[in-house]
Amino acid sequence: MKLIEAEKISKVFTDGSQRITALEKTNFSVEASEFVAVIGPSGSGKSTLLTILGGLQQPSEGKVLINGNKFSEESDESRTKLRFKEIGFILQASNLVPFLKIEDQMRLVNKVTKSDYEEELVNDLFESLKISKLRNKYPKDLSGGERQRVAIARALFHDPSVILADEPTASLDTERAIEVVEILASETKNKEKATIMVTHDERLIGYCDKVYYMQDGKLKLDKEKSKKHKPDEKELNR
Template sequence: MSAIEFLSVDKQFLDGDTTIEALKSTDFSVEKGQFVAVIGPSGSGKSTFLTLAGGLQTPTNGEIKINNEAFSKENEKIRAKIRFSEIGFILQASNLVPFLTVEKQLRLVDKVKNEQTNVDKINKLLTELGIEKLKNKYPDEISGGERQRAAIARALYNDPSIILADEPTASLDSDRAFEVVKILARETKEKNKATIMVTHDQRLLDFCDEVFVMQDGVLEKQK
């Protein structure tokens, strides 16, 4: 079963009297346990594709399904609920809350859900990602690679079925970039998640099961 599926999805914007086709009609799917990369030049439509996948925008035409259920055609309240429970976002800037420690970044997820914190789950996740000793540190006290691992921990804490990573290694050196992508690949396989990573870094593609190329709003599988 597809974790996320695009059915004849396109996205158009009006620029004055001109219609911009940011994403042309696209059929796409990714299965659980599959790690997919999307590459392409700046302005090609990659960010539009990812924000559509995460429900941050809605398609002009077509439909997006999450775990074979309606997603893009639901109202914003329902989409937000699905987004929170099923999708983990990892962004280029780790987007950690600067005044919260690494551990409290994850506790914040429970506060938003109004649920009791699972301390054992937090400790297990931080240990798996090799940052258990940093749990009382603030973002400005740890390295870029460590911040990105903390962001991955926060994205995974909810146990989402889908991970959307937008240039997650752009600000990292080569060693840390490979480290982060290895973690994403491992989490995808071991925990049966569907991961889509937008990246400019061709060196990371060996870790992916499939690579798609975005060019002028057209998404095609790399041959």
């Protein structure tokens, strides 16, 4: 089942009289339980693709569907509601609210989505991500890996069908990076989510089902790198 699908999406910017194509016409889809990586050089269009898929900017052409809903064609208000319901964002910087304790970061999600706080769900999520002992701490008291675990918990808290991760391991050492990607892979499989991870670190793509390469706004499936063996720590430390 396709949880997110892009049909002939493109993005063109204008700079005076010049037209800059950030994303060529692209067809792309990710199914339930599928973990996909998008790799490529800086400025190749990876983040543009991710922000369009997440509804943070509109495509110049084409459309994005989430769970069959014509996401990109909704009104701004409807698209915002659908985004909060269906998409979990994980960014390079954890973007935690500095003056809120970790458990209160989850309560903030409830306020934004106007839903009830589910204590049992929080407990289960914290336990699975091994952050229960952190619930009364502030972000400044956590390591980089711990902050990313909390960011993952926050992204998963409203049980989205799609996870969009933009360089989630860029600021982490090897051991923490492995942990974060393993968590994403596990959550994707166990909870039947569709996960798209933009990364510059090709050492982590062995955890992914498919690998796409992007250059000059063109996205292409890399069959050779897809389904590569899972890396061990020696390889990651090379």
